[in-house]
Amino acid sequence: MKNVALITLLMATTLLYACGGSESENREVSLESGNLILAASHGDEGSAWTLPDCAACHAMEVIHAEAEGVRTIVRDKGYTTCTGCHGRNGSSESEPRRCGVCHNSHDLPQAPQLQGQHAHTFTVGDAAAADDAQCLHCHVASDMDGSFELNRDLTGYPDATQIVSRYGSVSDFCLRCHNRDHQQVGFEITSSRFDNPLIAIEDAFHFVDQHGLIDGSGSRIYAGLREGYQYQTAVSCTDCHAMHGTDNAKLIIDNSLKGVARLDASIREAPHNVTVSGGDYSQLCVLCHQMSVLLDDGHLDTGNGLAGVHEVGSDCRVCHTHGEAVQAGL
Numbered sequence: 001m002k003n004v005a006l007i008t009l010l011m012a013t014t015l016l017y018a019c020g021g022s023e024s025e026n027r028e029v030s031l032e033s034g035n036l037i038l039a040a041s042h043g044d045e046g047s048a049w050t051l052p053d054c055a056a057c058h059a060m061e062v063i064h065a066e067a068e069g070v071r072t073i074v075r076d077k078g079y080t081t082c083t084g085c086h087g088r089n090g091s092s093e094s095e096p097r098r099c100g101v102c103h104n105s106h107d108l109p110q111a112p113q114l115q116g117q118h119a120h121t122f123t124v125g126d127a128a129a130a131d132d133a134q135c136l137h138c139h140v141a142s143d144m145d146g147s148f149e150l151n152r153d154l155t156g157y158p159d160a161t162q163i164v165s166r167y168g169s170v171s172d173f174c175l176r177c178h179n180r181d182h183q184q185v186g187f188e189i190t191s192s193r194f195d196n197p198l199i200a201i202e203d204a205f206h207f208v209d210q211h212g213l214i215d216g217s218g219s220r221i222y223a224g225l226r227e228g229y230q231y232q233t234a235v236s237c238t239d240c241h242a243m244h245g246t247d248n249a250k251l252i253i254d255n256s257l258k259g260v261a262r263l264d265a266s267i268r269e270a271p272h273n274v275t276v277s278g279g280d281y282s283q284l285c286v287l288c289h290q291m292s293v294l295l296d297d298g299h300l301d302t303g304n305g306l307a308g309v310h311e312v313g314s315d316c317r318v319c320h321t322h323g324e325a326v327q328a329g330l
């Protein structure tokens with residue numbers, strides 16, 4: 001009995017080795033293509049599709065010979081992780097797709113930065129961490145290769161014409177949901193206020209906001225930008241808003257490391273905190289803005305070590321909010 005079992009095991013292993021090696025060019029799942037999600041062709045002409053027990057056929061020692069970036073952590077965390085990267089193999093009985101098992105402040109503390117009271121949990125004002133299902137709403141088929149690619153690592157949602165067109169920027173992605181008239185099924189946003197940025201931001205981004213597609217003049221009295229940013233270029237939503245964790249309301253970043261992606265590393269990586277109180281956003285604005293001719297409060301430390309904006313300590317929202325067209329705007 002024992003011998004028969006051993007021989008079967010050896011044969012199975014040899015088979016997996018052989019297929020894994022010689023057919024690697026034809027595999028659907030590969031780092032090269034960026035696709036990790038299993039399809040109906042899984043196994044020998046689809047024989048493994050819908051089977052939930054990955055361990056039955058895939059020995060941990062054999063897999064991921066060419067996927068150095070994930071081999072160790074997958075071995076460490078075990079078979080409950082398989083579906084996270086490879087999908088559920090067409091079976092409702094297979095493991096749920098888990099993310100937090102690896103993406104937590106212990107195992108992958110930088111990817112992403114999760115600390116903070118608020119995350120994008122699809123509920124305004126929520127004070128909870130994002131759960132696995134919420135990660136998936138935004139990253140349904142990531143390739144986990146350590147570099148972030150817009151059209152691989154973000155879920156493709158249809159645009160206003162109902163076509164899943166490619167994203168040109170992270171902001172494109174946000175606007176597929178944050179708009180008035182072409183929201184996504186399951187993510188409806190209703191607001192009693194016509195000008196609420198939750199639904200008005202698409203209009204503001206295209207036609208009003210200086211940080212959006214409308215160009216700033218660059219010639220105002222408090223003009224001046226820090227290294228990394230220029231006038232006449234759009235600023236990304238995630239330069240100012242953190243998706244994964246922040247202590248500030250409205251998902252405003254609480255630290256330069258969580259946004260301001262283009263800011264010169266010597267300033268961004270210092271790093272500088274951002275605390276917001278009573279509508280005083282000066283610690284956010286000052287990360288990128290530094291007036292070249294010192295006027296008004298231009299010399300005043302905003303409280304995070306940086307100076308260079310006016311009206312420090314006051315409520316900026318009177319004149320600077322999304323969709324504000326009359327004052328200097330946002």
Ligand code: HEC
Pocket residue numbers: 016019020026027028029030036038039041042043044047048051052053054055056057058082083086088089094
């Ligand atoms: C009945 C056996 C069997 C089961 C159960 C099974 N697989 Fe497979 N799987 C195979 C075979 C055979 C191949 C093709 C040989 C190879 O590439 O290793 C394969 C290939 C794969 C591939 C590469 C596929 C490709 O198209 O490039 C992945 C990824 C994979 N399996 C993951 C899983 C996961 C995750 C599970 C559990 C949900 C699972 N398998 C369950 C037999 C199985």
Ligand code: HEC
Pocket residue numbers: 020029030031032036054055058062063064065066067070074078079080081082083084085086143144
């Ligand atoms: C963190 C993401 C991740 C997780 C989790 C993961 N894999 Fe993979 N897997 C990959 C990547 C990336 C590749 C492509 C490697 C390549 O291009 O050779 C891959 C390829 C494979 C392949 C085909 C090629 C090979 O290396 O054998 C199989 C089979 C496979 N995985 C099975 C599994 C099983 C079973 C589990 C659960 C124990 C699992 N994977 C968990 C990322 C993952």
Ligand code: HEC
Pocket residue numbers: 099100103110111112113120121130131132134135136137138139148170173238239243244259261
């Ligand atoms: C509302 C959408 C959204 C949700 C929910 C979300 N993310 Fe993200 N994630 C993004 C965007 C957008 C980026 C690109 C970040 C940027 O441009 O700064 C990103 C980037 C990342 C990155 C790579 C960049 C980095 O910070 O290292 C990882 C890893 C990541 N997300 C994992 C997760 C995990 C895990 C979850 C669940 C806890 C999650 N995300 C939830 C939208 C989201």
Ligand code: HEC
Pocket residue numbers: 069070073074077081084085097098099100101102103108111135136139140142143144145146147148149153
């Ligand atoms: C077995 C561990 C593991 C699991 C489970 C896992 N990831 Fe990852 N993920 C990684 C690793 C490792 C990286 C690469 C991190 C790096 O080098 O910066 C990564 C990277 C990412 C990135 C950044 C983009 C990229 O391609 O590197 C995103 C987004 C991401 N994961 C989302 C998810 C989501 C969503 C889930 C759940 C469905 C998930 N991950 C499950 C290990 C895992």
Ligand code: HEC
Pocket residue numbers: 118120122123124125126137170171173174175176177178184187188189190198237238241243249250251
């Ligand atoms: C799949 C749809 C979807 C995507 C994509 C999406 N959001 Fe949201 N977002 C929502 C929903 C739904 C809410 C909650 C609305 C409510 O509760 O009325 C929300 C809420 C918010 C809030 C308010 C949070 C609070 O607590 O005040 C901000 C800010 C936000 N999103 C910014 C973004 C940014 C920036 C992006 C892109 C990186 C993005 N969203 C991508 C659907 C989405």
Ligand code: HEC
Pocket residue numbers: 210211212213214215216217218219220223225229230231232233234235239240260261281284285286287288289316320328329330
């Ligand atoms: C991530 C960097 C960044 C942050 C943070 C930032 N800005 Fe800006 N800001 C820019 C850039 C870049 C431009 C130029 C955009 C353009 O010309 O298209 C700009 C333009 C402006 C303009 C228009 C200037 C003109 O010449 O017309 C105003 C007003 C402004 N920002 C105010 C603010 C306020 C108020 C805050 C804080 C709530 C803030 N900004 C935060 C980068 C930033």
Ligand code: HEC
Pocket residue numbers: 124125171174175178197198199201205211235236237238239240241250252279281317321322330
């Ligand atoms: C220059 C920084 C900056 C950029 C870029 C930016 N925002 Fe904002 N956003 C803010 C500030 C500051 C507020 C809060 C204003 C207030 O308190 O009324 C805000 C508020 C919001 C709100 C309202 C949240 C709530 O709960 O009331 C939403 C939604 C939002 N932004 C989405 C976006 C989206 C989507 C993008 C990209 C298209 C974007 N923002 C780009 C700074 C920014």
Ligand code: HEC
Pocket residue numbers: 218219220221222223224280281282283285286289309310311312313314315316317318319320327328
């Ligand atoms: C009473 C209205 C008002 C308030 C309150 C206000 N601002 Fe302004 N802000 C303006 C106007 C108007 C301009 C443009 C001046 C010009 O056109 O030359 C401006 C310009 C700016 C600019 C320069 C953008 C550029 O690149 O030219 C920044 C940065 C800025 N404000 C930040 C802030 C911050 C931070 C606060 C709150 C702490 C704030 N403002 C409060 C009206 C206001």
